[in-house]
Amino acid sequence: MGEFDLIARYFKRPAKRSPLGVGDDCALLAPAAGMQLAVSSDMLVEGRHFLSTVEPARLGHKALAVNLSDLAACGAKPLAFTLALALPGVDEPWLEGFSRGLLALADAHGCELVGGDTTRGPLNICITVFGEVPAGAALLRSGARAGDDIWVSGTPGEARLALEVFRGTIALPADAFDTARRRMEQPTPRVALGQALRGIATSAVDVSDGLIGDLGHILASSGVGATLDVDAATALISVDTGNLGEELRRTCALSGGDDYELVFTAPASARNAVGQAGMDSSTRVTRIGRIEADAGLRIVDAAGAPVSQRFGSFDHFV
CATH class of the missing domain: 3.30.1330.10 (PurM-like, N-terminal domain)
Known part of the structure; x- marks a missing residue:
């Protein structure tokens, strides 16, 4: 042929x-x-x-x-x-x-x-x-402002779990692996959510290289910092991870990549509107942090205590 x-x-x-x-x-x-x-x-x-x-x-x-x-x-x-x-x-x-x-x-x-x-x-x-x-309504990375909430769609971290199984570093129950593998190989683009967030979200980026790294693009473009609740993000992993430790779950949630979820910001006053956008697009949306004026990203646990674990993101040339 x-x-x-x-x-x-x-x-x-x-x-x-x-x-x-x-x-x-x-x-x-x-x-x-x-x-x-x-x-x-x-x-x-x-x-x-x-x-x-x-x-x-x-x-x-x-x-x-x-x-x-x-x-x-x-x-x-x-x-x-x-x-x-x-x-x-x-x-x-x-x-x-x-x-x-x-x-x-x-x-x-x-x-x-x-x-x-x-x-x-x-x-x-x-x-x-x-x-x-x-015209003029596109969501950009540069609109986040101090006081905004940080939101994420879906279940970031599950694609990375599948990758770790393929690498041989972890084992998952069969059903959990099938779900995680589908998330890695057949992601759901959040097109309807993105359109529903026009006029509500102040910034947005998709999660391709890891939540931490891609949120960093918003912070750099907007000239702001943030505090992120690692436990709120980790809790979004819905598959059965068996006895995997907290550190690995956190790594998958924040550094995983390949999720193709949306991380976005919106004013605290828009929480009901964000929730409605999620419902209108049949997409789970979860608040995981806040934008702050001070530069840098601060990662805390559910109690507000700083987390010492280091998180990276995917880079094609590193």
Whole structure:
């Protein structure tokens, strides 16, 4: 099977929004009046971002999910995406599963595949996603203010638990591992929550490299500091972790990464509105800290005592 046959069989679909579509040298995108385009790219490299054992359908889902998560963090509505795919060879069962998982998530969010590229090489997946958001309404990292609450969606830390099982450092009960593995391999982008938080949240970022590291981007961009309740964050891990120690649970919750949840800030006066945004988007949201004027991040336990344990975040070049 040649390159263009591969594209036609697994990725070409009728355009639903003219003049979008696969087949010309460029896709033409035009946001609606009063809207801004939100654009983001992510690359997934085998052995760095995913294991060779991942099911192709789950990998297709994740490849798009990590990009949709960036749109969610900006409060944007998905429109379209491009796919650049390097493959060692034409593996039709793999391509069928990958495209099925990819396009099922795309359909769920009304996000059309409008172009890209394929080539031979080590397995590498790069997606650029396009969304739209009302002009001036995008959630940014730079809006947090002293006195704001810090919130997080979902159950950060569970993806890291699965990774530790794969690394052989821990063991989990079978059901718990299945749940954690699904969180790592098939994350849920919080697109509906991001849109629901427009006009409520003062800043937002998605958790890809670890809660601590990604919250740090908000603090740096906003010129503020924070106090974070490690026990409130750790309590969000919902899978049965057996007899794993507190230190490892805390590490997974704060340093795990690969969760693709949203960390966001909002004024204390907006707590009811944040709760309603969570309900409207069927997403759990939990308050885990507060923004402060003094620079730096202070990590405390449920009693307010400082925590001496050190937490890091993922860095591709460290």
